[in-house]
Structure formats: C-alpha cells, structure tokens
Amino acid sequence: MQLPAIAAGGTFDEACASVLSYLQTEIPMGFWSVTRHSNDRQLYLAVDENAYGRQAGDAHRWSDSMCQFMVAGEGPQIAPDVEAVPAYATARVRNSLQIGAYVGLPLVQADGALFGTLCGLDPVAQPAELERHAPLLQILAQLLSSVLQADLMRTAAERLAERSAAEAETDSLTGLFNRRAWDRFLAAEEARYRRFGYAGSVVILDLDSLKLVNDEHGHAAGDEHIRQAARTIRHVTKGSDVVARLGGDEFGILAADMSPQDVEQMVEWLSAELARDGTPGSLGHASYTVTAGFPGAWRDADAAMYRQKRERRSGAVRRQI
CATH class of the missing domain: 3.30.450.40 (GAF domain)
Structure with a gap:
C-alpha cells in the first residue's frame, strides 16, 4: 500500500x-x-x-x-x-x-x-x-x-518567539503592543487561523472622553486616562490575547480561541469595567472567517465600534433635549 x-x-x-x-x-x-x-x-x-x-x-x-x-x-x-x-x-x-x-x-x-x-x-x-x-x-x-x-x-514555539521579539515593539505610554506589532501579529496569525480553523475575534475600542479630559485637565491627565484604560484592558483579557494601542485613544484586541458568545461576554465585561474605572469607550467586535480574514474582521469590528459611538452620541443628545 x-x-x-x-x-x-x-x-x-x-x-x-x-x-x-x-x-x-x-x-x-x-x-x-x-x-x-x-x-x-x-x-x-x-x-x-x-x-x-x-x-x-x-x-x-x-x-x-x-x-x-x-x-x-x-x-x-x-x-x-x-x-x-x-x-x-x-x-x-x-x-x-x-x-x-x-x-x-x-x-x-x-x-x-x-x-x-x-x-x-x-x-x-x-x-x-x-x-x-x-x-x-x-x-x-x-x-x-x-x-x-x-x-x-511548532506553532506554539513560533508564537513564543514572536512574543519575545515583539517586546521592542511596545507603546511607550501604555506598555501594550504598538500598531506595528499589531499588524505583524495579524499577518502571522492569518495563516495559522486558516490552517487550524481557530475561533477568534477582533475587538476595537475607542475611548469616548479623552478630548474632554485633555481640554479640562490637561494632557498629563489625558495620558493617565489612556494608561488606566490599558490597565483595564489587561485585567479583562487573557494572556494569549494580542492587545495593542493602535494610536491616540484607539485599542485593538485579538481575542484568541474564543467563541462568538465568549467574545460577546468579554466585550460586555470590558465595557462595564471601563465605565466603572472612569474611562468609558465604544466597542465593536467581529469574528474571524476564512473568507474575509483578519482584514475583514478588523474592518467589521471598526464599523461596529463607530455605530456604537454614533448611537451613544445620539442618546446623549436626546437626553439633553
């Protein structure tokens, strides 16, 4: 044979x-x-x-x-x-x-x-x-x-090596991965998710009140606002998740090996913890699919985040009226 x-x-x-x-x-x-x-x-x-x-x-x-x-x-x-x-x-x-x-x-x-x-x-x-x-x-x-x-x-060993190499690609303010590391992780994980059929999602967070904090209390307070949000994200996410500051007041999370239901619960928990810590934000998430890949999941999560932000602003305006 x-x-x-x-x-x-x-x-x-x-x-x-x-x-x-x-x-x-x-x-x-x-x-x-x-x-x-x-x-x-x-x-x-x-x-x-x-x-x-x-x-x-x-x-x-x-x-x-x-x-x-x-x-x-x-x-x-x-x-x-x-x-x-x-x-x-x-x-x-x-x-x-x-x-x-x-x-x-x-x-x-x-x-x-x-x-x-x-x-x-x-x-x-x-x-x-x-x-x-x-x-x-x-x-x-x-x-x-x-x-x-x-x-x-072999993949587990590669991931450990990539994490070690990425220590130099961190955001100086928060200690999270920076945008360059985020892009590199997504590119590396794309082939692995296709190969093994991993379940995972991209979560995008944009803080709602950073401009107000900067205007009323100064940029030092704004920096601490961002650092506090980063600490909250670390508390809620798993060690295997990729967490990055993408720029300004925007953060990205690659929620690894989680069902859509688990991600939904994590996002709800993160939203509540951010609000409790005084750093509320708008969040969107989308599941990875083989057809759309991580670029599609990121795009859909970003769109969902902006929808939530618009809804929050509309709700705030209605309450003022």
Whole structure:
C-alpha cells in the first residue's frame, strides 16, 4: 500500500491537501474534507469535492452533522448506505445535502481531545466493499493527527518567539503592543487561523472622553486616562490575547480561541469595567472567517465600534433635549 507523500516537517494544511487528493484517487467520493469541530460549528478546513459545491471556509452546525454521531459511537465510521444507520438517516445535514454514503474518522490532539474529522460523503449509496478501506482510512486519520500535533507544537514555539521579539515593539505610554506589532501579529496569525480553523475575534475600542479630559485637565491627565484604560484592558483579557494601542485613544484586541458568545461576554465585561474605572469607550467586535480574514474582521469590528459611538452620541443628545 503506497500512502500519500507528506514532507517531513510539513504543515497540517499541506498534509490535508495531500491526503484528500490521494483519497479522491483511491476511494473516489463526491466529497472529501478535513473538518474542525469548535463549539457547535463544523468548519471545512480543506476540501476535495465534485458533488456539493462546498469549499474551504464553509461551515454548518456540528449538531446537524453525521460526524457528531460517529464521534459519540452512535454510528459506524463507514456507512455505505446511510439509510441503514438510523442516526445518519435522520441527521439534519441531510435537509440541505443529498447524502447516500458517509465516511468519518476522528482527528485527535495529543491529549485525546477532538480536533475534527476526516470526512467523506457521496450523494449515492456505495457498495458494501467501501468498508474494506477501513484500515487505510484509520492510518490516514492517525497520520493527519500526528502531523497536526507536530504543527501545533511548532506553532506554539513560533508564537513564543514572536512574543519575545515583539517586546521592542511596545507603546511607550501604555506598555501594550504598538500598531506595528499589531499588524505583524495579524499577518502571522492569518495563516495559522486558516490552517487550524481557530475561533477568534477582533475587538476595537475607542475611548469616548479623552478630548474632554485633555481640554479640562490637561494632557498629563489625558495620558493617565489612556494608561488606566490599558490597565483595564489587561485585567479583562487573557494572556494569549494580542492587545495593542493602535494610536491616540484607539485599542485593538485579538481575542484568541474564543467563541462568538465568549467574545460577546468579554466585550460586555470590558465595557462595564471601563465605565466603572472612569474611562468609558465604544466597542465593536467581529469574528474571524476564512473568507474575509483578519482584514475583514478588523474592518467589521471598526464599523461596529463607530455605530456604537454614533448611537451613544445620539442618546446623549436626546437626553439633553
């Protein structure tokens, strides 16, 4: 048995592309994909297909998938005819996709935690001989899991090195990263988020009252106002988050490995803490997506921040009237 060629020290996305191409040749199906499971989302990290019009970056609810049943042991890893498996026959994903055959194997991290799946689908039920490919599929899933772990470890080391190198790229007033470091971190993380399907968001904060503080109390007080806001942001965010002063009274946060719901809660907490500390601000946030990337998330977060700022100003004017 000749396995797909995977370069030593290669990245996870390169291995995924090689394995999917190999599978489409050796076990042709309408759809082969490597997916990421995160919260209730199943994200397609890599796709080789000719039946469904799906592409990398597409996603659906994990609770709609067949893979959820496979992982839970409620369905086999290979189902030549999904109608013969009750859990698969009633999976909600079939409401949007015509699925006659299913293949799914878990991809796991070093601690045994589920990362995602190697998944195959076909609109038409397949012959029972599909099951004879089980040993090969298990080897390929184990191979992808091994490459994944090596790449995750390498990525963690790279991030530590980048953090150390960025110590010189800090804002002198707040000690946070500066705009140059922010740009560099986003560029470096873009490829990683695409490769591993990380969940994360960009949060943009603009202080509401800095001009008033400067006008009434002087620029020294304004500087302390900015420093206090920075201390509050540090208190609320995680050590793995990238926090930067982007300029003036604007700050950026790359909220790493957080679901949209967790980010929403963090933003609400940050808003309340800023107001309590006397440094209120307008905030906007947007989730990272493969299609828009970090530039799109930053743009959407910035737009959301300005919408909140306009709403606050309109509310203040109405209260004065």
